[in-house]
Amino acid sequence: MPRLYALLSFPADADPADITEQYLASPELHSDMEGFDTTTIIEVTATQLTPAPGSPLL
Numbered sequence: 001m002p003r004l005y006a007l008l009s010f011p012a013d014a015d016p017a018d019i020t021e022q023y024l025a026s027p028e029l030h031s032d033m034e035g036f037d038t039t040t041i042i043e044v045t046a047t048q049l050t051p052a053p054g055s056p057l058l
Contacts, residue, residue: 004036020046 006029010019023029024044051057 016046016048 008019008023010016
């Protein structure tokens with residue numbers, strides 16, 4: 001099954017659910033998805049990633 005991943009970053013005090021909702025509704029995403037058959041999307045899953053020790057993101 002084909003999968004599409006999007007990596008989003010946001011401030012530490014932001015609500016990940018709000019950021020995800022804004023991204024899914026954004027014109028930028030819709031532009032990026034041009035040409036994809038979006039009717040075949042059956043699930044959207046959000047996973048919060050935690051930087052590993054020593055990561056420059058910490």
